[in-house]
Amino acid sequence: MANSNGWGDGAANNTIGWGQGANNAIGWGDIQADSWAGLTDITGVPGFDADAQAFFTAANITDATQKTAVNQLVLDLKSYSLWTKLDCIYPMVGGTSTTHSYNLKNTATFQITFNGGVTHSSNGVQFGGVNGYGNTNFNPSTNGSQNSHHQSFYSRTNVSAVEIETGGTDAGSGSYVAARLSGTSYFRLNTLTDISIANANSQGFYIGNRTASNVVNGWKNGTKVVSGTVASTGNPNASLFIGAWNNVPNPVIRYYSSKQCAFASIGTGLTDTEAANLRTAVQTFNTTLGRNV
Amino acid sequence: MIQVGLLTETQKDELIGQLYDSDSYFNPIQDIDDNWIISTEEIEQNENPNFTWVRDLPLIEFKPKPNPPLFI
Numbered sequence: 001m002a003n004s005n006g007w008g009d010g011a012a013n014n015t016i017g018w019g020q021g022a023n024n025a026i027g028w029g030d031i032q033a034d035s036w037a038g039l040t041d042i043t044g045v046p047g048f049d050a051d052a053q054a055f056f057t058a059a060n061i062t063d064a065t066q067k068t069a070v071n072q073l074v075l076d077l078k079s080y081s082l083w084t085k086l087d088c089i090y091p092m093v094g095g096t097s098t099t100h101s102y103n104l105k106n107t108a109t110f111q112i113t114f115n116g117g118v119t120h121s122s123n124g125v126q127f128g129g130v131n132g133y134g135n136t137n138f139n140p141s142t143n144g145s146q147n148s149h150h151q152s153f154y155s156r157t158n159v160s161a162v163e164i165e166t167g168g169t170d171a172g173s174g175s176y177v178a179a180r181l182s183g184t185s186y187f188r189l190n191t192l193t194d195i196s197i198a199n200a201n202s203q204g205f206y207i208g209n210r211t212a213s214n215v216v217n218g219w220k221n222g223t224k225v226v227s228g229t230v231a232s233t234g235n236p237n238a239s240l241f242i243g244a245w246n247n248v249p250n251p252v253i254r255y256y257s258s259k260q261c262a263f264a265s266i267g268t269g270l271t272d273t274e275a276a277n278l279r280t281a282v283q284t285f286n287t288t289l290g291r292n293v
Numbered sequence: 294m295i296q297v298g299l300l301t302e303t304q305k306d307e308l309i310g311q312l313y314d315s316d317s318y319f320n321p322i323q324d325i326d327d328n329w330i331i332s333t334e335e336i337e338q339n340e341n342p343n344f345t346w347v348r349d350l351p352l353i354e355f356k357p358k359p360n361p362p363l364f365i
Binding site for chain 1: 295297314315316317318319320321322323330331332333334335338355357358360361
C-alpha cells in the first residue's frame, strides 16, 4: 500500500523486507538503527558476528566453511544465553596448533599452550596418550567459582583407557572429565569425590557440571547421565589441562588422553536446559565441519 | 605398540622449556624404567633447528608408569 514514505508499508511480521515493515524478518542492507525496518534484526547482509570475526582475525581463519561454522556457533551460544556463562571456548578449528590454541570467547585470554605429543588436523586435536596436553591457563582458584563450574570435551575417539580428557587438581580439590575408563564415565567438580556411570562408547560430547555446593551432574550428548550431591571442597589451584589432568601434587601422573578433541569449554555451572543447548550448538558446529560423531 | 624417543639426561635438560614448533613445547617424561622419553609426534613435527638431532633418537617401546588409583 502506497504511503507518505514512498516505499509502501510491509505487513507486520512478514518475511519480506522491502519497505518499512514492523518486526519483519528481512531488512534491506544496513544495521538496524539505520534501516527502514522497525524492530527488525537485519539478516541476509554479508558479514560475521563481531566476536566470530575477532577469532578469525586472531587465528587467521580463512576457510569459508570454517567461518560459517564458527559464526553460527557464536550466534547459537548467544541465542541460548550461554555466551556469558563460558570463560573458555575452544572450537579446535583451522587444523594447526596456532588456530587450535585460541579462545573464541576472548582471543586475548586463556590461550592454550600445547605440550608433548599432539597432532593437529581439520578434525581437531589428537592427543597422543604419551605426554601430550594443552594448558588452558585457566586456574579455578583465581578464575573460577567453587560452586558453579563446568568443563566440556568433545571426543571423536572410542577407547576405554585409564585417561582423563580435561581437568586439574591440587591436594584439596580437583576437577575432571574421564569419558570412558574401564567402561565407565567419571566426573569430578571442585571436590575429591567422583560421580560415575557406565559408558560403552567414549565418542560424544561430555559435560561435567556443578551448579551448587551439593549439586553435580554429568552429561553425554545432551542427556544428563548421572547426578549426585557431592559437596564441593574448594577451587583447585591448578591450571586446567585438555588432554590430561594437571595433577599438581604428583605431576608425573597425568592420565594422558589418547582421544581426538573437536571442542572444549570451561565456564560456570549450566542449567539442564543450558547443558542440552550447549550440546545442540556444538553438534551443529561439528556437523557443519563434517566431523560430528 | 607405541614407540617413543629415548633421551639422555643431558638431552632431556636441553629440551625442557623449548618449542618444537611455533606454539608447542617438548615435554620429556619418564617411563616405567625411569628412562627419559619424548613422543614420536614431537620428533616428527619438530621445526626447531636447534634440535634436529631428535630425529636420530633411538626408538623404544613406550612403557608408561602405572597410574595410581584415582577414582573414589
